[in-house]
Amino acid sequence: MASGKREPFDNAFVEWVDSRLPIFTLMVKEYRAFPTPKNFNYFWNFGAIAMVMLVLMIVTGIVLAMHYTPHATMAFNSVERIMRDVNWGWMLRYMHMNGASFFFIAVYIHIFRGMYYGSYKKPRELLWIFGVLIFLLMMATAFMGYTLPWSQMGGWAATVITNLFSAIPLVGEKLVALLWGGFSVDNPTLNRFFSLHYLLPFVILGVVVLHVWALHVTGSNNPLGIEPNGPQDTVPFHPYYTAKDTFGLSVFLILYVVVTFWFPNVFAHPDHFVQYDSMVTPPHIVPEWYFLPYYAILRSITFDIGIPFTDIVFINAKFGGVIAMFGAVIVLFFLPWFDSHPVRSARFRPWYKIALLALALDFILLGYVGMETADAVKFGIPLVYVGQICTLYYFAFFVAIVPWLSKNEKALPLPKSINDAVLAAKGA
Amino acid sequence: MTSTAANQNKDDGETRREFLFLSAGAMGAIGAGILAWPFVDSLNPAADTLAMATTEVDLTPIQVGQAITVVWRGKPVFIRRRTSEEIAKAEKDDNADLRDPQKDSARVKNPEWLVLVGVCTHLGCVPLGQKGNDPKGEYGGWFCPCHGSHYDSSGRIRRGPAPKNLAVPPYEFVSDTLIKIG
Numbered sequence: 001m002a003s004g005k006r007e008p009f010d011n012a013f014v015e016w017v018d019s020r021l022p023i024f025t026l027m028v029k030e031y032r033a034f035p036t037p038k039n040f041n042y043f044w045n046f047g048a049i050a051m052v053m054l055v056l057m058i059v060t061g062i063v064l065a066m067h068y069t070p071h072a073t074m075a076f077n078s079v080e081r082i083m084r085d086v087n088w089g090w091m092l093r094y095m096h097m098n099g100a101s102f103f104f105i106a107v108y109i110h111i112f113r114g115m116y117y118g119s120y121k122k123p124r125e126l127l128w129i130f131g132v133l134i135f136l137l138m139m140a141t142a143f144m145g146y147t148l149p150w151s152q153m154g155g156w157a158a159t160v161i162t163n164l165f166s167a168i169p170l171v172g173e174k175l176v177a178l179l180w181g182g183f184s185v186d187n188p189t190l191n192r193f194f195s196l197h198y199l200l201p202f203v204i205l206g207v208v209v210l211h212v213w214a215l216h217v218t219g220s221n222n223p224l225g226i227e228p229n230g231p232q233d234t235v236p237f238h239p240y241y242t243a244k245d246t247f248g249l250s251v252f253l254i255l256y257v258v259v260t261f262w263f264p265n266v267f268a269h270p271d272h273f274v275q276y277d278s279m280v281t282p283p284h285i286v287p288e289w290y291f292l293p294y295y296a297i298l299r300s301i302t303f304d305i306g307i308p309f310t311d312i313v314f315i316n317a318k319f320g321g322v323i324a325m326f327g328a329v330i331v332l333f334f335l336p337w338f339d340s341h342p343v344r345s346a347r348f349r350p351w352y353k354i355a356l357l358a359l360a361l362d363f364i365l366l367g368y369v370g371m372e373t374a375d376a377v378k379f380g381i382p383l384v385y386v387g388q389i390c391t392l393y394y395f396a397f398f399v400a401i402v403p404w405l406s407k408n409e410k411a412l413p414l415p416k417s418i419n420d421a422v423l424a425a426k427g428a
Numbered sequence: 429m430t431s432t433a434a435n436q437n438k439d440d441g442e443t444r445r446e447f448l449f450l451s452a453g454a455m456g457a458i459g460a461g462i463l464a465w466p467f468v469d470s471l472n473p474a475a476d477t478l479a480m481a482t483t484e485v486d487l488t489p490i491q492v493g494q495a496i497t498v499v500w501r502g503k504p505v506f507i508r509r510r511t512s513e514e515i516a517k518a519e520k521d522d523n524a525d526l527r528d529p530q531k532d533s534a535r536v537k538n539p540e541w542l543v544l545v546g547v548c549t550h551l552g553c554v555p556l557g558q559k560g561n562d563p564k565g566e567y568g569g570w571f572c573p574c575h576g577s578h579y580d581s582s583g584r585i586r587r588g589p590a591p592k593n594l595a596v597p598p599y600e601f602v603s604d605t606l607i608k609i610g
């Protein structure tokens with residue numbers, strides 16, 4: 001990519017390679033000299049953290065796959081063998097299992113950062129779109145990984161989620177048989193899920209390359225949301241942000257290690273340690289925690305959509321739930337067009353800030369609703385209603401509140417430059 | 429001499445070249461589509477999976493009021509020997525407000541024997557109600573624990589998110605005490 005003028009390197013070997021393939025020049029340009037706004041806060045650590053988690057998932061996964069058997073009668077036992085007999089198998093499995101959770105924690109914070117500081121706005125729309133695509137692929141990967149141990153919870157999660165497609169009019173049933181390779185979640189399903197679970201992380205890696213490439217074209221956003229105007233506003237990526245990222249990563253990994261070694265099953269469910277039985281559904285099935293808000297959205301559509309007071313139904317409750325659940329992720333793709341307010345950072349948009357923090361709470365509340373049973377009642381309120389109100393707010397945020405604020409919100413005055421703001425904060 | 433012809437009449441040459449590009453592209457796309465089909469179709473149920481399609485069940489050990497679960501195509505099939513009250517209730521409810529209206533008589537070959545695919549029509553969980561101490565839901569049939577669907581003693585959906593009645597699999601009575609499913 002980097003061709004044209006090139007600074008020679010002192011080291012003869014490096015220079016020999018670089019004059020044939022300027023890969024060192026590329027690294028220096030993109031990771032050492034790369035001018036980066038000098039006012040990052042710790043929210044800017046999570047991209048690097050997510051990257052490390054992806055590599056960690058791939059490395060642990062490849063080793064696990066050397067001991068794992070993707071067959072309906074053997075998968076569960078092969079995972080138990082990993083836990084008991086394979087050298088360090090328990091650790092590798094717990095690293096992979098909890099790694100998925102921490103990967104999602106990092107990515108959720110990373111997405112929130114983007115929304116809070118307006119990083120999705122022009123000229124970073126495509127960068128944002130690649131990000132949402134990574135999020136979607138991660139969800140698919142984690143969902144399929146969860147079925148691999150062939151547990152009650154994993155097998156029934158696979159059944160319920162694949163059955164979502166049966167809601168699609170006309171082709172639904174055929175499509176589900178195609179996904180299963182049979183008439184229920186069974187060996188063919190497990191086999192293809194393993195194949196795809198191995199493949200998708202590498203697809204994610206490819207999209208991550210595009211994501212970072214796009215980032216290096218536009219440059220990073222920053223907490224003020226104003227573009228740097230020159231060298232006084234930036235610092236070289238190395239050593240400033242390599243150091244800051246290393247620090248943040250260390251804190252994050254300490255938390256990850258504490259959970260992996262001392263509380264390895266906090267995110268797990270007892271029914272995940274019982275072998276799958278296609279004849280008996282566990283009494284209370286729940287997805288992994290990172291899917292709970294979307295699960296609550298799915299369950300909150302309990303009504304048919306049609307012409308009121310007639311029997312005419314356009315979308316029945318089941319299909320409606322499916323549309324809402326997938327829509328809740330798809331709507332993220334369009335955020336750059338819902339919000340065309342010229343000011344990026346929520347720091348200077350008091351109303352957007354309130355609406356966004358409310359969305360974060362709303363999302364957490366949805367997660368809580370998703371965790372409880374469908375007919376649960378708390379403080380005399382059926383949780384379905386809570387879920388419905390939260391779902392309404394979730395979509396209203398994107399399609400109504402943000403577009404309205406985008407036209408009408410008056411922003412606070414912006415600082416003249418990043419440098420001015422940094423110096424003013426230092427002086428205060 | 430096409431090239432000179434094209435040179436002489438530029439517009440004509442352009443459209444001709446465009447036409448060739450377009451038709452070559454269209455052929456390529458059709459070819460790729462045809463080639464993709466075997467890859468997609470390979471995901472569909474294979475011949476051996478389709479071959480496991482019938483199951484025979486001996487009904488003699490089932491007492492009135494009892495139910496058993498058998499496996500057909502990897503799915504549970506519920507066989508319930510209904511009591512006369514259950515039959516009466518199912519027939520009475522033919523006129524109730526049903527989401528997926530169907531008469532009880534259309535769902536059985538012999539009213540005493542109710543044969544159903546034991547898969548909730550919502551998202552595929554196995555409803556409870558086969559064992560004596562299972563919850564049977566508000567309508568005395570089955571209750572799906574996943575998202576709370578209630579089925580009646582004819583397996584019809586009465587409350588909850590499921591859109592359809594529990595399916596009746598294809599089956600026939602080989603004799604009075606033997607059925608063949610599939």
Ligand code: HEM
Nearest residue numbers: 057058061062064065068093097100142145146148149201
């Ligand atoms: C995006 C990256 C990845 C995510 C989010 C992910 C997620 C998961 C999850 C949630 C599980 C279930 C863990 C459990 O409950 O035991 C799992 C299992 C598994 N994954 Fe991954 N995974 C990723 C990458 C990979 C890769 C690259 C491979 C192999 C090359 C792999 C191989 C496996 C194997 C063999 C299992 C079954 C053994 C087990 O359950 O521990 N994973 N994965």
Ligand code: FES
Nearest residue numbers: 548550551572575
């Ligand atoms: S699967 Fe039975 S109610 Fe949802």
